Amino acid sequence: MIDVLYFAWVRERIGIPKEQVSTNATTVDELVEELKSREERYALAFSDVSALRVAVDQELTEFSASIENAREVAFFPPMTGG
Amino acid sequence: MAVRVQDEPFDFGVEAEAFARGRTDAGAVVTFTGIVRDTDGTLDRMVIEHYPGMTERALQAINDEATERWALKDSLVIHRHGELRPGDMIMMVATASAHRVNAFEAAEFLMDYLKSRAPFWKQEFTADGSAWVASKTEDEDALTRWEKQK
Structure with missing residues (x-):
């Protein structure tokens, strides 16, 4: 089992x-x-992954990244802090 | 080298004073504050969402890199989340170094990185409804500048 998080x-x-x-x-x-x-x-949310970012175990990474042994995967749009 | 993520307001004057006062190790302190702007006069409020856990980790990593690259004596990053009104302070950074060039550059680096590498998302509410603030390509371009200098 893996925790999947969604933001924004x-x-x-x-x-x-x-x-x-x-x-x-x-x-x-x-x-x-x-x-x-x-x-x-889900199909709608992930229709264009180039508009999304992903973090595996709270580290920003690529969509090609491994999730073996990962506890947490998060999907979100580009960040707008500051 | 402190990082604080909070929903309550912070007092910029108190924070800046506490950061700069009594320092003998650094000749230069730079501070930057980001404020909720309402250029068109239509913004009711802004809500900032974040990723608890990752936010603190990402800010700490950015802060650690700035400290190392610019030999900072000290640094401070405060970023709010939750509901904010026009004129409210969203965040601040403060840097202290021996000379001003490093303090200015490190503050700019911190700002550039936390804009597009710290997991915050702004949503604006007007009388017409709400909209997520889109990221800007120039914010992403700003990062390339620092990569080239490495």
Whole structure:
């Protein structure tokens, strides 16, 4: 089981801030494909991953990154702090 | 080398004074403050969402890098989340170093990085509804400047 978190408009589109996902995916890309195949709201949220950022265990990374042994994966739009 | 993420307001004067006062190790202190602006006069409020845990880690990492690259004597980053009104202070950075060039550069570096590498998202509320603030390409471009200098 892995914790999947959503922030900002990704959270709004998917409708929840966090969920536990049982997955065999080994990379972020594979996890995204699994989620997209679930329901329309996921397909919509992940329709253009170039507009998204991902963090694995709270470290910003690439969609090609491994999620093996990861506890937490988070998806969100580009950050707008400051 | 402190990082604070909080929903309550901070007192810029008190923070700046406490940071600069009584220092003998640094000849230069630079501070920057970001304020909620309402250029068109239509903004009711801004809500800042963040990623608890990662936010502190990301800010600490950015702060550590600035400290090392510019040999800072001290630094401070405060960033608010939650609901803010026009004119409210969103965040501040303070840097202390032996000479002013390092203090200015490190403050700019901290600002550039925390704009697009710390997990904060701004949502603006007007009478017409709400909208997530889009990231700007120039904010991303600002980072390349620091990479080239490495």
